[in-house]
Amino acid sequence: MTGQRIVSIGTRDLRFPLPQGAGSDAVHSTAEYAFATTLLATDGGAFGTGIVLTLGQGNQLVCQAIELLGKTLVGREIEELMANFGAVAQRLAQDPQLRWLGPHKGVVHLALASLTNACFDLWAKTREVPLWRLLLDLSPEKVVNLLDLSYLEDVLKREDALALLRNQEFGRREREQILGRGYPGYDTSIGWFQYEDDKVKRLAQDALARGFRAFKLKVGSEDEQRDLRRAGMLRELAGPDALIMVDANQQWNLPSALRVCRALGAISPYFIEEPTHPDDVQAHRQLAEAIAPTRIALGEHVPNRVMFKNFIQAGAVHFVQADCTRVAGISEFLTVSLLARKFGLPVVPHVGDMGQIHQHLVLFNHIAMGHPPLFLECIPHLQQYFVAPAQVESGVYLTPQVPGCSTELKGVTPAV
Amino acid sequence: MTGQRIVSIGTRDLRFPLPQGAGSDAVHSTAEYAFATTLLATDGGAFGTGIVLTLGQGNQLVCQAIELLGKTLVGREIEELMANFGAVAQRLAQDPQLRWLGPHKGVVHLALASLTNACFDLWAKTREVPLWRLLLDLSPEKVVNLLDLSYLEDVLKREDALALLRNQEFGRREREQILGRGYPGYDTSIGWFQYEDDKVKRLAQDALARGFRAFKLKVGSEDEQRDLRRAGMLRELAGPDALIMVDANQQWNLPSALRVCRALGAISPYFIEEPTHPDDVQAHRQLAEAIAPTRIALGEHVPNRVMFKNFIQAGAVHFVQADCTRVAGISEFLTVSLLARKFGLPVVPHVGDMGQIHQHLVLFNHIAMGHPPLFLECIPHLQQYFVAPAQVESGVYLTPQVPGCSTELKGVTPAV
Numbered sequence: 001m002t003g004q005r006i007v008s009i010g011t012r013d014l015r016f017p018l019p020q021g022a023g024s025d026a027v028h029s030t031a032e033y034a035f036a037t038t039l040l041a042t043d044g045g046a047f048g049t050g051i052v053l054t055l056g057q058g059n060q061l062v063c064q065a066i067e068l069l070g071k072t073l074v075g076r077e078i079e080e081l082m083a084n085f086g087a088v089a090q091r092l093a094q095d096p097q098l099r100w101l102g103p104h105k106g107v108v109h110l111a112l113a114s115l116t117n118a119c120f121d122l123w124a125k126t127r128e129v130p131l132w133r134l135l136l137d138l139s140p141e142k143v144v145n146l147l148d149l150s151y152l153e154d155v156l157k158r159e160d161a162l163a164l165l166r167n168q169e170f171g172r173r174e175r176e177q178i179l180g181r182g183y184p185g186y187d188t189s190i191g192w193f194q195y196e197d198d199k200v201k202r203l204a205q206d207a208l209a210r211g212f213r214a215f216k217l218k219v220g221s222e223d224e225q226r227d228l229r230r231a232g233m234l235r236e237l238a239g240p241d242a243l244i245m246v247d248a249n250q251q252w253n254l255p256s257a258l259r260v261c262r263a264l265g266a267i268s269p270y271f272i273e274e275p276t277h278p279d280d281v282q283a284h285r286q287l288a289e290a291i292a293p294t295r296i297a298l299g300e301h302v303p304n305r306v307m308f309k310n311f312i313q314a315g316a317v318h319f320v321q322a323d324c325t326r327v328a329g330i331s332e333f334l335t336v337s338l339l340a341r342k343f344g345l346p347v348v349p350h351v352g353d354m355g356q357i358h359q360h361l362v363l364f365n366h367i368a369m370g371h372p373p374l375f376l377e378c379i380p381h382l383q384q385y386f387v388a389p390a391q392v393e394s395g396v397y398l399t400p401q402v403p404g405c406s407t408e409l410k411g412v413t414p415a416v
Numbered sequence: 417m418t419g420q421r422i423v424s425i426g427t428r429d430l431r432f433p434l435p436q437g438a439g440s441d442a443v444h445s446t447a448e449y450a451f452a453t454t455l456l457a458t459d460g461g462a463f464g465t466g467i468v469l470t471l472g473q474g475n476q477l478v479c480q481a482i483e484l485l486g487k488t489l490v491g492r493e494i495e496e497l498m499a500n501f502g503a504v505a506q507r508l509a510q511d512p513q514l515r516w517l518g519p520h521k522g523v524v525h526l527a528l529a530s531l532t533n534a535c536f537d538l539w540a541k542t543r544e545v546p547l548w549r550l551l552l553d554l555s556p557e558k559v560v561n562l563l564d565l566s567y568l569e570d571v572l573k574r575e576d577a578l579a580l581l582r583n584q585e586f587g588r589r590e591r592e593q594i595l596g597r598g599y600p601g602y603d604t605s606i607g608w609f610q611y612e613d614d615k616v617k618r619l620a621q622d623a624l625a626r627g628f629r630a631f632k633l634k635v636g637s638e639d640e641q642r643d644l645r646r647a648g649m650l651r652e653l654a655g656p657d658a659l660i661m662v663d664a665n666q667q668w669n670l671p672s673a674l675r676v677c678r679a680l681g682a683i684s685p686y687f688i689e690e691p692t693h694p695d696d697v698q699a700h701r702q703l704a705e706a707i708a709p710t711r712i713a714l715g716e717h718v719p720n721r722v723m724f725k726n727f728i729q730a731g732a733v734h735f736v737q738a739d740c741t742r743v744a745g746i747s748e749f750l751t752v753s754l755l756a757r758k759f760g761l762p763v764v765p766h767v768g769d770m771g772q773i774h775q776h777l778v779l780f781n782h783i784a785m786g787h788p789p790l791f792l793e794c795i796p797h798l799q800q801y802f803v804a805p806a807q808v809e810s811g812v813y814l815t816p817q818v819p820g821c822s823t824e825l826k827g828v829t830p831a832v
Contacts, residue, residue, distance in 0.1 A: 027510070027512070027515065028512050028513075028515070028516070029512045030512045030513060031512075032513065053516075054513075054516050054517060055512070055513040055514075055515075055516040056513045057484055057511070057513035057514050058481065058484060058513065058514050058516075058517045058524065060480075061477050061480055061481060061517070061523060062517070064476075064477055064480075065474065065477060065523075068473055068474060094443070095473070096443070096444050096445045096446045096447075096471070097444075097446060097448065097470075097471040097472045097473035097474065098473050098474050099443070099444070099471075100444070100469075100470050100471040100474075101470060101474045101477070101478070101522060101523050101526065102521075102522055103666070103693075103694065103717060104693075104695070105518075105521050105522050105695075105719070106517060106518055106521050106522015106523050106524065106525070107477060107481075107517050107522050107523040107524070108474065108522065108523070109522070110517065150669065151669055151692065151693045151696065151699075152669075153669040153670060153671050153672075154669070154670040154671060154699060154702075250519070253566065253567055253568075253569040253570070254569060254570040255569050255570060256569075276567065277519075277520075277567045277722045278519070279520070279521075279720065279722040279723050279726065280567065280722050280725070280726065281697060281726055282725070282726050282729050282730065283567075283570060286570075301519060303521075304695065306693045306695040306696050307695050309696070309698070310695065310696065310697055310698050313698050314698065
């Protein structure tokens with residue numbers, strides 16, 4: 001145990017320019033990527049970096065919320081803090097004044113995510129192991145101690161979570177083989193909403209040549225014929241065996257979703273992502289029934305485990321796209337992954353972190369929870385800013401070896 | 417038409433000390449009341465005041481979000497702005513960058529509420545009528561033009577909203593009688609969580625003497641016997657005909673809620689408020705079935721019309737406690753009220769505004785929508801700060817006569 005103690009919390013409002021049209025979808029037309037970044041420094045000279053994604057405006061609000069929420073972490077010793085992090089996360093989430101601004105959603109919850117991710121990064125760095133290794137080396141009890149399971153008592157009590165992890169110890173050795181092979185990726189960056197058809201074609205051909213067999217295309221055009229044409233074009237180009245996902249980014253209301261999703265069935269999408277409003281469990285349930293066997297993916301705007309519980313219980317989601325930069329960080333991501341596993345649903349993270357943290361988490365989900373190793377989204381636009389960017393080769397995320405959560409950003413260090 | 421144009425948007429981070437124990441509940445132990453306040457000034461010398469409630473910390477974040485979100489309102493003429501406010505509200509709610517921080521929840525949505533409430537106050541002040549009068553004088557078309565009905569197309573299309581208002585024109589004359597009698601109130605301030613039994617008794621006796629026949633008591637104690645004892649005490653004191661509501665402020669998980677709600681059935685509560693997490697539609701549905709005929713009230717933490725739609729469709733709520741300082745202001749409050757009316761549920765607002773705005777809105781809901789005039793919560797702690805505080809006499813809100821939304825605060829004016 002390292003004995004390092006947190007001596008300061010700092011934040012950075014980091015914004016990154018994107019190439020023209022990159023990051024665009026039917027709803028977010030002027031995308032800029034930004035990280036509300038937490039920096040935790042210790043008396044031993046180490047530091048942890050926590051990130052959450054925003055789209056620019058308002059990133060400073062999350063930074064301020066981090067400072068309000070994080071004060072009580074100063075002075076804490078990192079091993080002692082992480083030994084019972086579930087209780088820490090719960091106390092922060094239940095802050096008697098800040099809780100009013102959610103609860104467990106919006107700016108304050110994003111702030112908790114950034115803080116939490118910084119704690120995990122610091123922990124893994126001071127132990128000098130990558131996050132996936134740290135998590136795999138924990139006992140089931142120690143994993144569950146990281147989690148705030150409150151408000152899940154009706155479906156996932158502490159003993160259920162423990163039993164689930166213990167039951168998966170059988171078969172772990174075989175599943176660890178994935179560490180050598182790497183985790184499959186899929187390419188989101190070929191099909192941004194504002195890209196012209198020719199550009200989508202060219203990027204898809206490039207991605208095929210680089211070994212990708214799974215692609216995402218943005219839909220939700222005012223003229224739905226545009227969606228159908230582009231989806232058909234991509235199917236023709238990628239062939240019948242490629243996996244094509246389409247993503248409406250909440251653009252449709254329920255009547256529109258019913259109509260367009262049925263029409264998109266013609267290209268056999270692997271899933272349809274965020275067809276309508278992310279709070280609308282009932283609309284997704286109706287849609288799921290109506291468009292079966294086409295399946296629904298969502299989660300990038302689902303803020304917490306309670307909402308995920310509702311989506312899962314209702315049969316309103318088939319692919320759980322939790323994002324540790326939307327829910328309360330790595331801790332709540334693991335909680336949602338356990339919940340999904342209990343209900344037999346796969347987790348395919350949305351990567352607000354550009355895959356940096358999630359490349360660790362999907363390995364843990366597969367090896368320790370027995371989740372199927374489907375694939376992880378690849379968005380390459382911010383690679384240049386990370387100290388140790390994710391390595392994707394032949395369509396596969398290579399297992400990261402650098403200590404920490406892979407969140408350290410070039411030139412972004414605590415103030416001295 | 418006045419032709420006044422908005423020339424500036426300012427904000428004030430206003431915080432108000434509370435007497436010891438006032439405002440306390442099972443979850444919010446260190447309550448302080450704060451208003452994230454919007455001030456809209458016009459070239460004609462008028463100004464509008466918009467408020468939303470927070471509990472202190474983080475109030476400044478909402479003020480900053482107001483400034484980010486509100487910029488585009490400067491230069492707009494107030495009558496022209498309000499003629500199609502639904503489209504304005506939708507555009508602001510869909511801001512392509514700020515939307516990521518919700519969507520439609522948390523700090524940014526509270527900011528939209530404060531802005532919206534300021535627009536309505538300014539509108540009513542420049543027309544020199546109280547808000548209830550302004551709203552009652554609008555045609556059904558003009559009312560519906562105030563609303564963003566997006567994502568409700570499956571249950572409440574524009575024509576449904578219009579038909580609902582038109583159908584209620586019959587009987588309006590009789591319902592207007594309430595303007596002379598005043599709208600019934602109920603007293604929340606007798607039973608704060610941290611008040612000792614003797615204080616609750618004394619305050620309840622005072623309230624009975626002042627004409628109240630409906631009371632709210634905070635529950636959710638760690639020792640549930642305390643809840644049962646206090647509830648029994650209040651029932652004995654107020655008599656069998658008084659209406660007693662109990663409020664757990666989300667303190668219970670589902671198993672606890674099932675147990676304590678059944679036990680509280682012994683005092684025949686009129687409703688049980690916020691038994692568990694405000695995102696947990698399914699838990700409220702299960703609870704509603706299990707504890708019937710005891711009924712459930714919730715809404716103070718339900719952020720938007722989509723979540724309300726889900727609660728209502730699931731049969732998970734019986735009293736819709738929408739709050740125009742939680743949803744996106746007066747506009748979304750009216751939308752939720754129409755939705756509730758369509759499904760036959762009463763609206764009993766939570767009063768984050770201390771009843772100042774809602775005293776107008778419940779009159780409109782009753783007269784124009786045909787909602788039953790149940791009662792409106794009374795919380796007197798901030799009365800001294802308002803220019804025209806709500807007048808509650810003999811347990812009844814007297815109909816406000818001052819132009820505007822009754823949100824103007826003493827000494828709080830736009831900077832010159």
